[in-house]
Amino acid sequence: MSLSELQIGSPLRMHLLWVVLAVALIWLLSMASARRAATKFVTSEMRQRVLGRTNQIRNAASLALAITSLALLVAALLDVRWGQVSRPVPQSGIEVMFVLDVSRSMLAEDVTPSRLDRAKQMIKDTIDEMAGDRVGLVLFAGEVKQQIPMTSHYDDFKSRLDEVGPDNLVRGGSRLGDAITVAAVGYLTQTNEHKAMVLVTDGEDMESKPVEAAKRAKEEKGITIFTIGLGDLDAGARIPVKTRTGRSTFVQHDGETVLSKLNGDILARVATETGGAYIPAGTKQVNMADVYHGYIATVEQQEFETTKVDGYEARFVWFLAPAIALLVAQITIAKD
Numbered sequence: 001m002s003l004s005e006l007q008i009g010s011p012l013r014m015h016l017l018w019v020v021l022a023v024a025l026i027w028l029l030s031m032a033s034a035r036r037a038a039t040k041f042v043t044s045e046m047r048q049r050v051l052g053r054t055n056q057i058r059n060a061a062s063l064a065l066a067i068t069s070l071a072l073l074v075a076a077l078l079d080v081r082w083g084q085v086s087r088p089v090p091q092s093g094i095e096v097m098f099v100l101d102v103s104r105s106m107l108a109e110d111v112t113p114s115r116l117d118r119a120k121q122m123i124k125d126t127i128d129e130m131a132g133d134r135v136g137l138v139l140f141a142g143e144v145k146q147q148i149p150m151t152s153h154y155d156d157f158k159s160r161l162d163e164v165g166p167d168n169l170v171r172g173g174s175r176l177g178d179a180i181t182v183a184a185v186g187y188l189t190q191t192n193e194h195k196a197m198v199l200v201t202d203g204e205d206m207e208s209k210p211v212e213a214a215k216r217a218k219e220e221k222g223i224t225i226f227t228i229g230l231g232d233l234d235a236g237a238r239i240p241v242k243t244r245t246g247r248s249t250f251v252q253h254d255g256e257t258v259l260s261k262l263n264g265d266i267l268a269r270v271a272t273e274t275g276g277a278y279i280p281a282g283t284k285q286v287n288m289a290d291v292y293h294g295y296i297a298t299v300e301q302q303e304f305e306t307t308k309v310d311g312y313e314a315r316f317v318w319f320l321a322p323a324i325a326l327l328v329a330q331i332t333i334a335k336d
Helices: 016-041 044-051 053-077 115-127 154-162 176-184 210-221 264-273 288-294 316-335
Strands: 006-008 080-089 095-101 134-140 144-151 195-201 223-230 240-242 248-250 277-282 307-314
Touching: 016 053, 053 316, 095 115, 095 176, 115 154, 115 195, 115 223, 115 288, 134 154, 134 176, 144 154, 144 176, 176 195, 176 210, 176 264, 195 264, 210 223, 210 264, 223 264, 264 277
Parallel strands: 095 134, 095 195, 195 223, 223 277
Antiparallel strands: 006 080, 080 307, 134 144, 240 248
8 A cells, every 4th residue: 555545634633743743752861860860869779670570661651651642543534535435425415505694703713713713613514414415615805716626525615614714715805795696606406496505604794795696696596595693793703814914903093992792683684585595503503414404405406417426444442452551551661
């Protein structure tokens, strides 16, 4: 097996390897410190017990087992895969275009950890409920970009979703109507059926006429739009931003700190215009399984062509099982 046949399912967790290295260094420094202390402050008889060959071997074995166990646990968390497999994709489903707001206001932290991070997790939770639907992704702020065309490769979709943010678009702002218009032409299905659009945003808009855009999408493309509103409806929240020097501050206008609030009214009108539904998430956790099965999945399905998806077999158990065994062995040695 060559390195080209390996796939890392969760590359964003690579930083955990530094944790393993840090633990090893701390342990080694601790052992060296204990050795110096024993040399200086204990009797020769006690020194032999502490620094004897048997004790040194036990400490070295304990360290090796602990570090190896940690390394294997990290490998399991990285979701290392190899060995290509093909799996059939169900033949029926709908096309769901996710439209994600990546404007600066989505960085507000009235939703933990931020509106944008919560939005991404909500999209992932929705996809986890799907079996054969196709999914696509459109990003918008002051401009609009189709980030991911319609696909049935859910793992790839979620990996690419992790990487998106305000830096994906050059122009700031929030053009909700333009986002709906661009997303409406991203479907593969030509008939005016079997199409859903899920709009995840705080509802702020720069007069791009989103209700009119939603009406056209329904009349011309048969798209049902579901809107999810994030953010505090009353108090709002500050919008974090970094200065050129890297210092964290908040967006201001005319010397006053800007507060971003959820605009639920416009999102409710967009959904109503297309026969969809508005989910006022606000700052609360929402069960996206209920949203998918109760709303999105009610859109009439269609028959897709039979396809097979190639992927790599998940092998995390190969790392997890020995990691646990080595950890148990390390604990046993440490107690002796």
